Amino acid sequence: MAKSGSHLVLPGLGRHVGAISGGYQKAIHMTLGSRFWRAAVFGRERGRSRAENVGRGIAFMCAALAVLVTIAIIAFITIKGLSTFTVNDVSIKEFLLGRQWMPDRPAEQGGPLVGSFPMLAGSIYVSLFAVAVGAPLGIIVAVFMTEIAPVWGQRILQPAIELLAGIPSVVYGYIGLSTLVPFIRNHFGGHGFSLLAGFLVLSVMILPTIISVSSDSLRVLPRQWKEASVSLGATRWHTIFYVLLPAARAGILTGVVLGLARAFGEALAVQMVIGNTRQVPHSILDPICTLTSAITLDMGYTVMGTMWNNTLWSMGLLLLTVSFLFIVIIKVVVKRMAPQ
């Protein structure tokens, strides 16, 4: 189809343009002599129109730019993040497992300490708890939307979820700070700023991700599976629980992992309600600190190139590594669990 495109659009000129661009291609082919260039920029076949070649070229450049930006960011964070260990001679163990955060302690008092374990623990706790609350809720809403009330569920819930996804994180944080924190303080005790407040805010924030990915994967299941199940005498509950949910498990798990990644990376809303205490929490009413929060708190006060600043980049690298891990998990899950 692509090959005949020029002839369809310009029936009179087609052959002519084709001939010109063919010659042009040949010239370029001779100059560059690269199979790659010809394939990437002009496609394998000869005789394309010039417009198509330009379009291909632009598309290729955009794709290359996206790849380039990604590589550049990763390279930058990696170089910066590793300098804590290469330049400042902090051991990875001390950084990951140390519990004392004193990056500004002068050398005469024992030198700086950059233990990030409390922040790592805080990030892990808050995102796991958020998923523990948000995932069941989200999956149930997805089932409701697709199987139980597809018509009005679609009409009302879909826009509601899109709206939920569109609320800026600072607004979530502000609502949490103004309502959830005093509520927890007055009814559960503690200061209000707590792990509990953090994961409750996060669980609402990750709902849209989980719901939309899960409901999409439920919706694409072949209609016949459901019909077969019902014709075998299964109730609606049986069909949903034993046929549809297992069949869509790859998509649902992808949604949950995406939600987990979102929760792990969220900074602003969490920072406003968790209190930012650099200690490993003992109860869900204890204040915590996350990696993202630790970076934003200290960012403005450090000088580029110092150990303190490098440590913040190391935390960024840690966040990046964990989100890579999440992506790998998604890939594996989708590959292993997808219905044949």
Added chain:
Amino acid sequence: MRKGSRLSSLVIYILMAMLVLALVGCGKQESSEGSEKSGSSNEAGESASEEISGFITAVGSTAMEPLVKAAADQFTSKNPKAQVVVQGGGSGTGLSQVFQGGADIGNSDVFAEEKEGIDASQLVDHKICVVGVACVVNPGVTVDSLTKQQLIDIFTAKITNWKEVGGPDQEIVVIHRPKGSGTRATFKKFALDGTEESDKGMEQESSGAVKKIVAETPGAISYLALSYVDETVKAMAIDGVAPTVEGITDGKYPVWAYQHMYTKGEPTGLTKAFLEYMLSPEVQDTLVTQMGYIPITQMKVERDAQGNVKPL
């Protein structure tokens, strides 16, 4: 054949990456050259016509940002050809930016000598004004004065209930600014005598957030620049001395810091004119006092980077 094309695509990506990086590098050089040129043309223009014009940036301390911004607005409305851009980012950012040449003025609430990674000998200090830091508590706390030792015990978590210092039976909630904040550094140095605080305290990013949370959380204690203190929080006397302007200018209340504007080398042109304006009575007697700072001209004592105080 496929393998070959994959390999060559990788090579091309790397080549493109290098190309873009090279372009970015060139761009940077060009822009810095450009600003140098405009700087020199400013000086030339000034000497010819005495008119102040050009473009400078002042970056750094968020505590100083409102004051510098207000002064810059007044300054540019008087000198319409001049442009002064004021940005926050923190004292660390301000010092490193002015040190690296990214900004003309670096605003800082700590001495450059105190900041790691900065060669203070290359920077020129311009002390603009003084800011007092008060210990603040939730209005529900009935205690009015604490000794220094009690403060130290509270911030190192040795005292955890207000009843231990004569207040109600209420847990003490310690709220901090992040390590590296000028307000925290000032408080730690002069109110806690440099004692390392316990990590049980909570941290809030800005002075505004600290004020809101101290006002709303029963039993909360923290510290704020005097310019932020209002009736929603209660300012605590330290060793019987209340945090007042008179107490600071006389040298009785110890918890205060200079607000610095650093330049790399002696300032010239527009930068010099703006710094002179900051120190003129026009700013010192109106804006500085209005915004809760203490004019540098009123100080009866002086302090150096090592913390030694001597009467002027």
